[in-house]
Amino acid sequence: MDFVNLIKTGNSWKFATEADLEDFVWANLKELFGLIPLKRQYYVKGQICDILALNDKKQLVVLELKNGEDRYIVQQLTRYYEALLENKPF
Known part of the structure; x- marks a missing residue:
């Protein structure tokens, strides 16, 4: 990816938005x-x-991406897993 939308926060960097993070991860999924x-x-x-x-x-x-801290990520992934198991789309 030629352009990555990052912002500096103190001594670190983060993606400007969660969508920017998702774009980067999707484009580099195999490499990452x-x-x-x-x-x-x-x-x-x-x-x-x-x-x-x-x-x-x-x-x-x-993969559930977060651009910041989220204490409920495990519960969210558990819901996705159960929905995918029930739905069996793949």
Whole structure:
């Protein structure tokens, strides 16, 4: 990716928006995590998964990206997992 929208916060850097973070991760999914991109912003049972991908064993991987601290990320991923298990879209 030629352009990454970063902002300096004190002594560190962060993406300007969560969408910028998602764009970067999606464009570099293979290089960052060794994952094969599958779907982005996937809607399942009233919820939106940021990124769905496959690992080298063809297992589904759900990525929920946060540009800041979020204490409820585990509960959110658990809901996505249960919805995907029930719906079996892939």
